[in-house]
Amino acid sequence: xxxxxxxxxxxxxxxxxxxxxxxxxxxxxxxxxxxxxxxxxxxxxxxxxxxxxxxxxxxxxxxxxxxxxxxxxxxxxxxxxxxxxxxxxxxxxxxxxxxxxxxxxxxxxxxxxxxxxxxxxxxxxxxxxxxxxxxxxxxxxxxxxxxxxxxxxxxxxxxxxxxxxxxxxxxxxxxxxxxxxxxxxxxx
Numbered sequence: 001x002x003x004x005x006x007x008x009x010x011x012x013x014x015x016x017x018x019x020x021x022x023x024x025x026x027x028x029x030x031x032x033x034x035x036x037x038x039x040x041x042x043x044x045x046x047x048x049x050x051x052x053x054x055x056x057x058x059x060x061x062x063x064x065x066x067x068x069x070x071x072x073x074x075x076x077x078x079x080x081x082x083x084x085x086x087x088x089x090x091x092x093x094x095x096x097x098x099x100x101x102x103x104x105x106x107x108x109x110x111x112x113x114x115x116x117x118x119x120x121x122x123x124x125x126x127x128x129x130x131x132x133x134x135x136x137x138x139x140x141x142x143x144x145x146x147x148x149x150x151x152x153x154x155x156x157x158x159x160x161x162x163x164x165x166x167x168x169x170x171x172x173x174x175x176x177x178x179x180x181x182x183x184x185x186x187x188x
Contacts, residue, residue: 052089058151087179
């Protein structure tokens, strides 16, 4: 029992995420990696699409962000085109997450909505801001998570579980927000 407690660690996923961020920073700050990524011209479209898909997931987002920062397209029009292609890849991955959450987790979300803590929190936010503002805040927070190189899973879970968003609306939001986030990263 004592040995089991000795090896118990409370935050393995957060630690893994921090290690992924540190590793991505280390890799993409090296000049040889930067020149390698810049030299991928023959695979640039496929690479940007795949990096866009990786932009969505928590543990791969730091590597994807590093890829987009180091990519350094030559013109603003190529930056926008690559951002749109990466945004399309991210939208495909977000759609996969959304469908998975809607299919697998909806029963648990319905149970969660009925718990005292969630009801009280929802009532407090609704009394403080009103229902309409509460919905706007939810969409704004989820949008920030989706547009940033933070894990999209959290924003998609919020939209899939706490709203009645339609798939087409999610696709448009995901594409636009991810493309904007990727373009901003490339312009940095």
